[in-house]
Amino acid sequence: MSIEALRVRIVTLDSEIELQKKLLKKLEKDRSLTQRQLNAALDPVARLPLEVSSEIFLQSLPASPGGKKDVPIVLLGICNAWTDIALATPRLWTTVRVRFPCGDDFAEVLPVWFQRAGNHPLSVSISLHGRCVNWKYRVSDILWSHGRQLKHLEILDDDDFAWQSHMQDDALDLFRDATLASPSLLETLTIRCQYQQRRYFPSQILELLRSAPNIVEIIFHNVMTCLSNDTDTRILVVPTLRRLMFGETTNTDDYLLRNLSLPALEILSLPMNSLSGEGLLRFMERSTPPLRDLTLGWEVDPGHLGSVELHDCLRLSPGLTRFRMWQPDSDAVAELLTALADTPSLLPNLLDLSIHIFDDPDWEPSNFSEASWRTLVRALSTRRMERLYIVPVKTSPPIDVLVSLRDLVVAGANMHIGTEELNFVVA
Structure with missing residues (x-):
């Protein structure tokens, strides 16, 4: 060829x-x-109507924004049929998890995620990890620009590094130069530091509250505030907030409650780390909230929350059904029991009383006097108590007191007096 x-x-x-x-x-x-x-x-899922298969996918989402898996991304990788269902289910993309530190490329992903969520309300969880958190403002700017869709905002800080003293003055600037789109749908705000306290600008927290007309719940744990020159000291009225809870080591209660009026507040938990009894009373007088559930902590200094201020606050809360005292001394407990016994109009609707007495190996305040035990019985006789919990009590109450308490148990009340392990009432 x-x-x-x-x-x-x-x-x-x-x-x-x-x-x-x-x-x-x-x-x-x-x-x-x-x-x-x-x-x-x-595939049985693909054969179902879209409404049904979409609902099945929605049930796979974690119960809270801080879930460990990005479920929608996992569903996209199963098969084409599941991909079509996932992309046709906007509510599947309404839970957004952001983990710092992260790369700037995450800022390119977020708009796609938000686009898939459509106009549905968003639940955003921001997790902070690592010894020196690198807050990516390119990412957070996109989040704040979608503030109108925010319904739940959670900031979780699990940095376990023992910070140097000079770093304690550094506050986390949430917004920097970003413009926060009014979070008109925001209902819950949670800032939780698991290990180390982190400082936040109080003016930014108030800015969030001021622009959130539907906020109903705030939770702060291990959070500190740093004062700034731009702080607005005017009283901010938040008419929708119903639940406000501060963790035991949080010291933001003083600043926030001095600047807030919460006329709809139903549940309040305060460690009283920095707020004085007088400050609490002023807040109560200013807000006159319809409290149903109140938890108060006591400093080691017994004068931090005096009985006079406490009882005045309780008189302003006639609808209270649940009251918890954390680490009060025995005098504070005895004075409360006397007030409850001598004044039936004080807390007339109280159903649940929990007292976690301050316990020190060198001091035993939990040994009530016989008079205090009988005062307790008198206080209970004027109320239809459903639950009484007092710990730690290391010495059993007198036998006649136990008989009276056991009669209340027979009548349906739940009583626990003793240590965590031992209940004298039923022993």
Whole structure:
């Protein structure tokens, strides 16, 4: 065969190869489509109506924004049918988890995620990890620009590094130069530091509250505030807030309650780390909230929350049904019991009383006097108590007191007086 014929033969074979490649590509595409149809025919989820399959996917979401898995991303990787369902279910994309530190490329992903969520309200969880958290403002700026869709905002800080003293003065600037789109849908705000306290600008917290007309719950744990020159000292009235809870080591209670009026507050938990009894009373007088559940902590200094201020606060809360005292001394407990026994109009609706007495190995305040035990019985006789919990008590009450308490148990009350392990009432 001549050279020219060989060249022609090669061209012919190349053309045949290209044709066969195109045919193979088409066959592979047809096979993939057929496999997809077979998977859809065999997949019970794909055979369901979209409303039903979407609801099944929604049930796979974690109960809170801080769940460990990005469920929508996992669903996208199963098969084409599940991908179509996931992309057709906007509510599946309303839970947004941001983990700092992260790369700037995450700022490119967020808009796609928000687009898939449509106009649905968002639950955003921001997790802070690592010894020196690198807060990415490119990412947070996108979050704040979608503030109008925020319904739940959670900031979780699990940095376990023992910070140097000079770092304690550094506050986390949430917004920097970003403009916060009014979070008109925001209902819950949680800032929780698991190990080390982190400082926040109080003006930014108030800014969030001022622009959130539907906020109903705030939780702060291990959070500190740093004073700033731009702090607005005017009283901010938040008419929708019903639940306000401060963790035991949080010291933001003083600043916030001095600047807030909460006329709809129903549940309040205060460690009283920095707020004085007088400050609490002023807050109560200013807000006159319809409290149903109140938890108060006591400093080691017994004068931090005096009985006079406490009883005045309780008189302003006639609808209170649950009252918890954390680490009060025995004098504070005795004075409360006397007030309850001598003044039936004080806390007339109280159903649940829990007292976690301050316990020190060198001091035993939990040993009530006989008079205090009988005062307790008198106080209970004027109320339809459903639950009484007092710990730690290391010495059993007098027998006649126990008889009276056991009669209340027979009548349906839940009583626990003693240590965590031992209940004298039922022992």
